[in-house]
Amino acid sequence: AQSVTQLGSHVSVSEGALVLLRCNYSSSVPPYLFWYVQYPNQGLQLLLKYTSAATLVKGINGFEAEFKKSETSFHLTKPSAHMSDAAEYFCAVSSPSSGSARQLTFGSGTQLTVLP
């Protein structure tokens, strides 16, 4: 079984400030981990993914995330927030196995607000 916990359903930062969105996972097998972004009334866009290669993963729009096995975490960061980063962010876990383990299990999402 696998699950994801996103700490903080709402996060507010000032423009130019550090963005930190927290994600902890639970998985009985080595996980694949993902961050997706959803802008209002739009679909899900992949920001970045970890698939057992480098533990520090760089994604689009200046975001990155670090896989920490000891902490079972995959927190998303961006050094300097832009107004355009305001959106809903989802952390998700799957595994490289076949069958039902391949499914993506999502966290409950974090709404990021960027203040001018």
Added chain:
Amino acid sequence: DTAVSQTPKYLVTQMGNDKSIKCEQNLGHDTMYWYKQDSKKFLKIMFSYNNKELIINETVPNRFSPKSPDKAHLNLHINSLELGDSAVYFCASSPSTGGYTFGSGTRLTVV
């Protein structure tokens, strides 16, 4: 050249009606999925097909029936629509190596 395309984008219908949502992917992926996003934005898997074979069928009412005519298509048919079915439905696909591509969603409103 959209990778995962869903139609329609919006669907407004009355209770009791039957409706279908279509999904097509041109990525050559072997697995396709249907996810439901509720009003609180929580995303939950409904079904998964691998090479036209059903491999995941979560606790979903029997009124929901997926159909995969081929590896590139996964449609969702819903019978006797209820108010609680109102949500955004996302189609997705993935290769065996992981990495999921989502469609832009179908916003279903049952009135």
